[in-house]
Amino acid sequence: MLTPQQTENLKRQIIQQIEKSFPEDKKEFAKSQIESMNSEQLEGFLNQNKLMKTPQRSQECVFCSIISGNISSYKISENSKAVAVLEINPVSRGHSIIIPKEHISTSEKIHQSVFSLAKKASGILKEKLKPKNVTIASSDLFGHEIINIIPVYENENQGSERKPATQEELKELQKILAKTARKTPKKTKKVKLVNSREKIWLPKRIP
Ligand SMILES: [Zn+2]
Numbered sequence: 001m002l003t004p005q006q007t008e009n010l011k012r013q014i015i016q017q018i019e020k021s022f023p024e025d026k027k028e029f030a031k032s033q034i035e036s037m038n039s040e041q042l043e044g045f046l047n048q049n050k051l052m053k054t055p056q057r058s059q060e061c062v063f064c065s066i067i068s069g070n071i072s073s074y075k076i077s078e079n080s081k082a083v084a085v086l087e088i089n090p091v092s093r094g095h096s097i098i099i100p101k102e103h104i105s106t107s108e109k110i111h112q113s114v115f116s117l118a119k120k121a122s123g124i125l126k127e128k129l130k131p132k133n134v135t136i137a138s139s140d141l142f143g144h145e146i147i148n149i150i151p152v153y154e155n156e157n158q159g160s161e162r163k164p165a166t167q168e169e170l171k172e173l174q175k176i177l178a179k180t181a182r183k184t185p186k187k188t189k190k191v192k193l194v195n196s197r198e199k200i201w202l203p204k205r206i207p
Helices: 004-021 024-036 039-048 055-059 062-068 112-129 167-181 189-201
Strands: 075-078 082-086 096-100 133-139 146-152
Touching (some): 004 039, 075 112, 082 112, 112 167
Antiparallel strands (some): 096 146
């Protein structure tokens, strides 16, 4: 909720924008619209136009934004407590991070399921990318504890030089790694039975 002071400041900023960018004949109407809004209406207006920059929003950490989908990511696996996504600035090919869905800054409070996802992801990386080894290391940028899963091909570690991965590389990796996570649905026996019965009772074609 905006304070009266914030509301006033925001109104002044928006009106300045209107002065600068609106066509002359629309200015007065737009300004009066903004002026007449109460704080709730103003907040709604800002949200609708994606202009909202309240403290909560700007403080939202990058990992929470990935969880909420506000920042797109290359997901390779997920469970109820965490997601595994590809690091976009990896130290090695397949470097992934496990992001707990809750914003927690200490590894002591991390749910066991987060660690099981880390184990699962490291298994997938080992199987699909065949590194010499896989290093698991936690870090808490933005006060959000995450777990790095780093495939080691030579002697890479968490402190190694990071290189931005291209979208193509990430897409290709996601294709390779996310595959195991999805099972193709099997046809049920029931369907087959119905089919065979239909076959039996199908009227013979008259030549
Ligand atoms: Zn967070």
